[in-house]
Amino acid sequence: MAYKYCVAECWGKGFITHSDSSKYQVSGFPGNVWQIPANNQDANLWVNKVAGSFKTKAEAQAIVDAEVATAQAAWDALPDEQKQQPFRQRPTAIVLE
Amino acid sequence: MTTYKGINGFAVQSVATDPSPLDEGQVWYNNATYAFKVTTATTVGTWATGGSMNTSRAYYQGTGIQTAALGFGGYLSTATPSNATEKYDGTSWTSSGNLNTGRYNIGAFGTQTAAVGVGGDTRPPGTQFNNSVENYNGTSWTAGTSYPLSLQSALGFGTQTAGLVAGGGLAPPGSRTTVTNAYNGSSWTTVNSMNTARSAGGAAGVQTSALYFGGSAVPGNTNATESWNGSTWTTVNSLNNTRQGLGGAGSSNVSALAFGGVSPPGAALSATELWNGTSWTNNPNGLANARMQLGSCGTQTAALAMGGQPYGSLGTATEEFTGPGTAQTKTITTS
DSSP states (O other), X not given: OOEEEEEOOOXXXXXXXXXXXXXXXXXXXXXXXXXXETXXXXXXXXXXXXXXXXXXXXXXXXXXXXXXXXXXXXXXXSOHHHHTSTTOXXXXXXXXX | OOOHHHHHSSOOEEESSOOSSOOTTOEEEEXXXXXXXXXXEOSSOEEEEOXXXXXXXXXXEEEEETTEEEEEOOBOTTSSBOOOEEEEOSSOEEEEOOOSSOOBSOEEEEOSSSEXXXXXXXXXXXXXXXXXXXXXXXXXXXXXXXXXSOBBSOEEEEEXXXXXXXXXXXXTTTOBOOOEEEEXXXXXXXXXXXXXXXXXXXXXXXXXXXXXXXEEOSSSEEEEEEEEOSSOEEEEOOOSSOOBSOEEEEEETTEEEEEOOBOTTSOOXXXXXXXXXXXXXXXXXXXXXXXXXXXXXXXXXXXXXXOOBSSSSXXXXXXXXXXXXXXXXXXXXXX
């Protein structure tokens, strides 16, 4: 499936509604990056509703990479004892589809 | 010719506001918006964003229902355990009385006004998992009878006076337990154990009818599901997605919802599955914010996902699930 990307700040309740989700999947990524299906009129209208700013895939990927790099640096700075705590894992890179 | 009046006994009504509650199959004309409308039932479950939490955190649990939920404890971005408690009213979160002992990977069961927190990890400070229990009365937490084991990431089911706690992680080197204990509000009674030792799974149900699904086992994560009938655990059909640190909701061993989680070294999941008493079905709509180690509560038809860890940073995002079969209004058009 082809996707489009935008950046929008989630304000909480009402940002994505059940009506939105019944028509298409919105997927969030670090840096307030949101993925929607391409060529979907309802999804395009959602981007307008949330005052989103469309990004190319490369632009969106760069935003995500920067956020993940920051999280990885924070993890790397943790004491070894905390890194070894159960379930703790270093943030993994995210590749947008 | 068959008519609406002939089927229903009355004509299509003209109203200024849409009727409430909705009744599937009902047709009306909204004379304020000049639209014919009909009530249909949804065929898939959907997630919608809810009000954001005040405190970013992960590795914790929630209790209650979608419109009256409680989230407490957890792990903060400062790499310390949290004692914060927050209440959700279906729209927004407000702070309430703190846990006496900040901790993450706490076991939890109950409601928004009568909850129980069990065990967890207090490091730092502290050295190991603990067995302390706290009871919440809607305002504040008080110490309860200690749990028979010191553990973390146990799962809780039921109410403050009729609860159940199963599994959990024991002190390093990382073993898991199958032990199950019932709680009557003041004391613990050991009952039959689970079949698969594990922690950090998903939970649904009450003391007499519960479901434990997924989780962290040895040597790896599991998709195993076990059904509790009030006296014994039985292994039933597995989740489609192997995962731990997932969210769970549901009222019994025949109605449950699984969402989020992770199967390291993979990224956090958004996948949502519904349990009908026999098997798990993938729901087409997943969480908008894939996440692991999240708080969760509610039922299969009205669940809540709160906080958690999307990719490394901790989140405040809340999402509300409405299950399939829910009445919805559709405007009738010519297309």
